[in-house]
Every structure is written in C-alpha cells, then in structure tokens.
Amino acid sequence: MDWIQLTGVNGYGYHGVFAQERYQGQHFSVDLNIGTDFSAAASSDEVTDTVHYGEVAALVHAHIVGEPVNLIERLAANIATDILQNFPTIDRLEVRVHKPDAPIQVPFESVAVTHVARRDKATPSWQQAILALGSNLGEKDTTLDTAIEALQDHPNIRVLNVSPRAITKAVGGPEGQPDFVNMVVRVATTLKPFELLGACQQIESDHDRVRTIRWGPRTLDIDMITYADVKQDSPILRLPHPLAHQRAFVLEPWSWMEPHATLNGTPITELLRQCPDREGLNRAKGRHG
Numbered sequence: 630m631d632w633i634q635l636t637g638v639n640g641y642g643y644h645g646v647f648a649q650e651r652y653q654g655q656h657f658s659v660d661l662n663i664g665t666d667f668s669a670a671a672s673s674d675e676v677t678d679t680v681h682y683g684e685v686a687a688l689v690h691a692h693i694v695g696e697p698v699n700l701i702e703r704l705a706a707n708i709a710t711d712i713l714q715n716f717p718t719i720d721r722l723e724v725r726v727h728k729p730d731a732p733i734q735v736p737f738e739s740v741a742v743t744h745v746a747r748r749d750k751a752t753p754s755w756q757q758a759i760l761a762l763g764s765n766l767g768e769k770d771t772t773l774d775t776a777i778e779a780l781q782d783h784p785n786i787r788v789l790n791v792s793p794r795a796i797t798k799a800v801g802g803p804e805g806q807p808d809f810v811n812m813v814v815r816v817a818t819t820l821k822p823f824e825l826l827g828a829c830q831q832i833e834s835d836h837d838r839v840r841t842i843r844w845g846p847r848t849l850d851i852d853m854i855t856y857a858d859v860k861q862d863s864p865i866l867r868l869p870h871p872l873a874h875q876r877a878f879v880l881e882p883w884s885w886m887e888p889h890a891t892l893n894g895t896p897i898t899e900l901l902r903q904c905p906d907r908e909g910l911n912r913a914k915g916r917h918g
C-alpha cells in the first residue's frame with residue numbers, strides 16, 4: 630500500500646462538551662495518513678488516477694468549521710466516513726484530530742485522537758474505466774448530455790472527468806452518414822466489466838439505439854475503451870478496445886481531457902499522430918464537457 634500524508638489542515642470550530650467551547654470556539658488541526666495505490670497514477674501522471682489531496686483538505690476543513698460535535702473522537706470518525714465515501718481509491722485512512730486549546734486544568738501541549746478506518750472489503754472496490762460516446766442522429770448534443778447524466782445517476786458509477794466534444798466524419802459503414810459528435814469520459818465504478826457493458830447498453834437502448842447496420846447511423850454509441858488494467862478477449866467484450874488506437878475520434882477528445890494518458894503503454898498523443906482519420910475531426914465550439 631502507498632501513502633499520502635496531509636498534515637496541519639486547520640480551522641476554527643465550535644466542537645466540545647462545555648458551553649464556552651460551543652460559544653467561543655477554538656482552533657483545531659487535522660492530520661491524515663491516506664492509504665491508496667499509486668500504480669495507475671505513476672503510469673498515467675494524471676490526477677484522476679490518484680487521490681486529489683486538495684479536495685480531501687477542503688472536505689476536512691468543512692468538517693472543522695462545520696456542524697459542532699461534542700467529542701473530537703466523533704469529529705475524527707465523521708471525517709473518515711466522509712472521505713471514504715467520496716474517494717473510492719482510498720483503502721485505509723488514519724485521521725488525527727488535534728485540540729491544542731482543550732479546557733484542561735493542568736499544563737499540557739496538546740491533546741489528539743487518532744481514528745483508523747478501512748474500506749469494507751465486502752464492498753466491491755471501485756475501478757476506473759474510459760468510455761467513448763458518440764451520436765450522429767437527432768439532437769446529438771442533448772443525447773450526449775442525457776447519457777452522461779444517466780451514467781452519473783447510476784448508483785454504481787461516478788463520472789470523474791468529461792472531455793470536450795469533437796465533430797467527426799463517420800468511419801466505416803454506409804456512405805453519406807451525418808457527422809458524429811464524439812467525446813470521452815472517465816468513470817469510477819463498482820460494476821464488473823460485463824456489468825458496466827450492460828449498463829452502457831441499457832443507456833443506449835433508453836436513447837432508442839438500434840443495431841441493424843454495422844457502423845451505421847445511431848442515436849447513441851457507448852464503447853468501453855479501458856477498464857482498469859483488465860485485458861480481456863471474448864466475443865462480447867475485448868479490453869482494451871481493439872480499435873481504439875486507430876480512432877482519432879476516441880484519442881483526440883481523450884487527449885484534450887487527459888494529455889498524458891496512455892493506451893497499452895503508449896501515449897495516446899503518439900497514437901493519434903498515426904491516425905489517418907484525424908484530418909476530418911474538429912473541436913466542437915462551446916462544448917467543454
């Protein structure tokens with residue numbers, strides 16, 4: 630397990646048992662030891678693959694200055710619970726709350742409590758996936774908007790990052806198709822790969838997707854490009870997506886969202902330079918995810 634240490638997040642709060650503590654308030658400080666896995670971030674160099682400690686610090690500070698509690702033991706436990714709920718890549722957490730001005734009647738330097746929390750291993754772990762979305766029928770931008778909302782509303786999926794949109798010519802399939810609007814999103818999910826595929830296909834179906842002509846016009850297409858480090862080759866689902874490295878309409882929006890991302894160990898910007906269909910691609914104006 631790898632560790633992130635965040636120390637000295639401080640603020641003025643009103644926690645305590647005594648009336649003067651609730652009325653006058655005092656300073657509190659919080660230290661965190663965050664247990665996670667650096668391997669994805671070390672490979673991609675993307676903040677979306679690690680714990681955003683700025684966001685963690687903001688959450689801790691909100692607890693310090695927020696709703697008062699009687700005991701710093703309770704404050705530490707509340708902070709730990711909130712962090713584990715909001716940061717799915719954290720597996721273990723140590724929260725130390727310092728109360729240097731506690732109403733103790735003998736000389737002392739400080740008092741602190743440490744709460745240790747671990748993610749329940751009975752709960753499925755969160756994994757990250759890259760999805761590519763496209764539409765070339767109907768109200769294309771509206772369709773993509775509602776598809777992202779459907780992903781976000783799924784209880785086992787969280788949308789972490791959304792790319793700008795690209796306008797592209799159809800690749801393969803019948804000639805004369807309308808242009809596509811394409812984009813890429815990064816999600817975290819507790820669904821297994823086939824379960825995530827099923828959820829995406831259900832969202833496609835909800836948007837009247839029909840599968841009659843291969844690579845034909847469609848209201849909505851959601852392709853799974855990667856799922857964690859899974860490598861899979863089955864008739865139903867192949868991971869990473871076997872054609873993604875050749876598709877500018879996947880790689881270009883992905884590079885706008887995460888310039889340093891890699892696919893099969895190769896930077897996507899390098900793969901993009903080799904894509905012949907890149908010339909027919911334009912960035913949609915006014916759409917930034």
